[in-house]
Amino acid sequence: MKIAVIGTGYVGLVQGAAFADVNHNVICVDKVEAKIRHLLDFCEGKRNDLPILEPDLPRLVKENYDKKRLRFTTDINEAVKEAKIIFIAVGTPSNEDGSANLTHVRNVAAEIGEAMNYESDAPIYKIIVNKSTVPPMTYKIVHDIISEKTKNEFDVASNPEFLAEGRAVKDCLRPSRIVVGTANAKAASIMEELYAPFKDREVSILFMSNIEAEMVKYSANTYLAAQVSLTNVLANLCREVGADWRNVLEGVKKDVRVGRFVYSGLGFGGSCFPKDVRELIYSMGSHRPGTADLEYVKKIIEQNEAQKGLFLPVMEKYYSGLNGKRFAVWGTTFKPETNDVRESAGMHMIKELLLRGACVSAYDPSGSEQALFALSLDERVKPHLSRLTFVSDMYEALKEAEGVVIAVEWNDFRNPDFEQVKNLLKKPVIFDGKDIISTRQIKELGFDYFGVGRPDILGFSRK
Ligand code: UDX
Numbered sequence: 001m002k003i004a005v006i007g008t009g010y011v012g013l014v015q016g017a018a019f020a021d022v023n024h025n026v027i028c029v030d031k032v033e034a035k036i037r038h039l040l041d042f043c044e045g046k047r048n049d050l051p052i053l054e055p056d057l058p059r060l061v062k063e064n065y066d067k068k069r070l071r072f073t074t075d076i077n078e079a080v081k082e083a084k085i086i087f088i089a090v091g092t093p094s095n096e097d098g099s100a101n102l103t104h105v106r107n108v109a110a111e112i113g114e115a116m117n118y119e120s121d122a123p124i125y126k127i128i129v130n131k132s133t134v135p136p137m138t139y140k141i142v143h144d145i146i147s148e149k150t151k152n153e154f155d156v157a158s159n160p161e162f163l164a165e166g167r168a169v170k171d172c173l174r175p176s177r178i179v180v181g182t183a184n185a186k187a188a189s190i191m192e193e194l195y196a197p198f199k200d201r202e203v204s205i206l207f208m209s210n211i212e213a214e215m216v217k218y219s220a221n222t223y224l225a226a227q228v229s230l231t232n233v234l235a236n237l238c239r240e241v242g243a244d245w246r247n248v249l250e251g252v253k254k255d256v257r258v259g260r261f262v263y264s265g266l267g268f269g270g271s272c273f274p275k276d277v278r279e280l281i282y283s284m285g286s287h288r289p290g291t292a293d294l295e296y297v298k299k300i301i302e303q304n305e306a307q308k309g310l311f312l313p314v315m316e317k318y319y320s321g322l323n324g325k326r327f328a329v330w331g332t333t334f335k336p337e338t339n340d341v342r343e344s345a346g347m348h349m350i351k352e353l354l355l356r357g358a359c360v361s362a363y364d365p366s367g368s369e370q371a372l373f374a375l376s377l378d379e380r381v382k383p384h385l386s387r388l389t390f391v392s393d394m395y396e397a398l399k400e401a402e403g404v405v406i407a408v409e410w411n412d413f414r415n416p417d418f419e420q421v422k423n424l425l426k427k428p429v430i431f432d433g434k435d436i437i438s439t440r441q442i443k444e445l446g447f448d449y450f451g452v453g454r455p456d457i458l459g460f461s462r463k
Helices: 010-021 033-043 057-066 076-082 103-115 138-149 168-173 185-194 210-241 245-253 273-286 295-308 311-319 345-355 368-376 382-387 418-424 439-445
Strands: 002-006 025-029 070-073 085-088 125-130 153-158 178-181 205-208 326-330 359-363 388-390 404-406 429-432 448-451
Touching: 002 010, 002 076, 002 103, 010 025, 010 057, 010 070, 010 085, 010 168, 025 076, 033 057, 033 070, 057 070, 057 168, 076 103, 085 103, 085 185, 103 125, 103 138, 125 138, 125 185, 138 153, 138 210, 153 178, 153 185, 153 210, 178 185, 178 210, 185 205, 205 210, 210 245, 210 273, 210 295, 273 295, 295 345, 311 429, 311 448, 326 345, 345 359, 345 368, 345 382, 359 368, 368 382, 368 388, 382 388, 418 439
Parallel strands: 002 025, 002 085, 025 070, 085 125, 125 153, 178 205, 326 359, 326 404, 359 388, 404 429, 429 448
Antiparallel strands: none
16 A cells, blocks of 8 residues: 655654555655655665664664665655555644644645645545544544645544554554544545554554544553552652562562553653643643543642652752762663653753752763753753763763762663772762662662662661
């Protein structure tokens, strides 16, 4: 089938390449020429990297480009003319108030509508599929915009993505489920044909209304975010009463009704959970009659913001102030296997330490460049950047530091060379923001250790 994917960001590029991989003919469109140039240069062997870091994506893109099933262009008209199914996969960033900014979706819908007015002997019919994460009722906005631009026949389907960063290719090639929202039988049957190769992989395709499909995406992410948030409340409580959440969890998890997002940490981050939960609150809160209580959902965000700063009062107390002291921060990405630093605990930590007058030596296996770029755009932090250094070796970050904060669970941080850590730090102190350190050696070597859901270990201070 001929498919156009508008937007070559995270979702568009991975989904486009996955469709090509099951033998569809895919044309990916982006209005940013530099992005298309980057992708073409990669496919033609002129550079080694893609615009995003995602395991297995380079192979998937290159193989399908070489087989001529995946193409890239800036020309939306050409793509719309050729394709039967057109995916909208552009960004929906948050507005200042947390609501979703649909400017890109609206613009693309208008461009698709205009591009549908080409000369053709056969009647023109297209399915426009919303893949971008959009607030419920957006399908109607897209429908209305396109109808204003063309008299040709079309349907709008809602088909949310469920990709998690770091395993997006796997998630796309073998999705947990495929959700298709449409009221139209013809559109449903074409979408079924499109996803038939995935059905062969025993993936269920769920058909429902547009609004239900849109709600699935927001509900799924809010549900998972709530699990992480509740986990962290219970983990914090465990620390306070002298219990280890990991041990408690073993007992809780034996109940098969308990979910999988149960690992404690310095809150959730990334491009989806924080944004989608906020959008649910603000975009939906504004146009509902107001019977559903969103206070509970608001609390998820509030809890998460507080969680990111969990160690700050602990550190302030332990060091009797942070001004002028140096700390190492391991990890700037929001989770391992990505270079995405959006809303990460590490970024929050670095900012707050700098704002409190501390010096920071930071290390991340892949997110240093992105972190520095994001920090340089933050007006509050900019004046303090001279006190921040990024280093390319995790142990180097420890030199002259009073302690180390582990902000994400990269494998290298799980079992470091504790002797080296102890020798390099001014004092042997670890703030384990992901509860990943095995505490046996910590105790033997006499570290002071602070975790999220574990009792403090004061081996050094009590010496
Ligand atoms: C998420 C959803 O998983 C995906 O289905 C959706 O399409 C987009 O949002 P992603 O943002 O890539 O994907 O990350 P995910 O692996 O879900 O983790 C989200 C955040 O929750 C991370 O900051 C992670 O560290 C945190 N988390 C997750 C925990 O703190 N504890 C857990 O037990 C699980």
